[in-house]
Amino acid sequence: MIYLPNELSKISKNVISSNYLNLCLYETRKNDDYYEVLFDDYALVFINDGYKMIHTKKQDFTINKNEILFFTKGSYLIKDCVENNYYNSIIICFKESILIELIYKYKALLNSNFTTDEHIFKLNSNELLSSIFTSFLPCFSYKTNEDILKLKFEELFLALLYSKNNHSFLSFLKTIITNFKLSLYQIFSYCEQDFQSVNDMAKISNMSLTTFSKNFKQSFGISPKEWLDNKKFEKAKFLLEFSNKNITEICLEVGFNSPAWFISRYKKRYNKTPKQFQKSKNLYFLH
Incomplete structure (x- = not known):
């Protein structure tokens, strides 16, 4: 059994990992x-190059060169x-969390009336989609930050929404929404609001902290604490690059109480301390 994405490094040396997605170039000659x-x-x-065969309980798939296959969570x-x-x-x-945010951002495009209970299906490819996938290849040769990966994934997501005969993909996205344990309004409101704590999020849902945390993880695929920390670090990164505030001010503004904890976690996440990132990116600190 191979567990993905945790064991991508076992099948390839070309792996890029981030908080939201993992990218792998997989090659074999047998x-x-x-x-x-x-x-x-x-x-x-x-x-x-080559082709891939997938066996499920319902059917077998063959995906050929320049074709796309979509996997939901599960074993194949x-x-x-x-x-x-x-x-x-x-x-x-x-992660499901990045998928939810893109669903919200482009919800006007989700107007499909088709339904699906499939867990794996082909997606129709075209020249645009092929070029977007291959545009990921230089990322393995040059150090690529998380923001670029997210933007490239958003480009891919949008191209899939606009591609012809993509009913299965649209239907699957709508299925995700209808199966959530949290209401659609609540999920989208989380994407728009700045929360200081998981307790604040639970209150708006009228749930106990335990029930909310369980339902949130079922819906988003990650804990509300992890999701909230991701949002806070994104905001901190923006402030470090575009404001003239110091590290402590930014730490407190995004909702972290300990500057020492913030600095340590920031370095672990981005391989730079907040000050190092600020000095390298922020015009206020460039000399």
């Missing part, structure tokens, strides 16, 4: 037997088949 893969996140797979039997002694694919595993 026809493997079927092996079981458990996806803990959603995944998109784009085939550059997969075989990589080489052509001309080579198989190559791009794998993007992504």
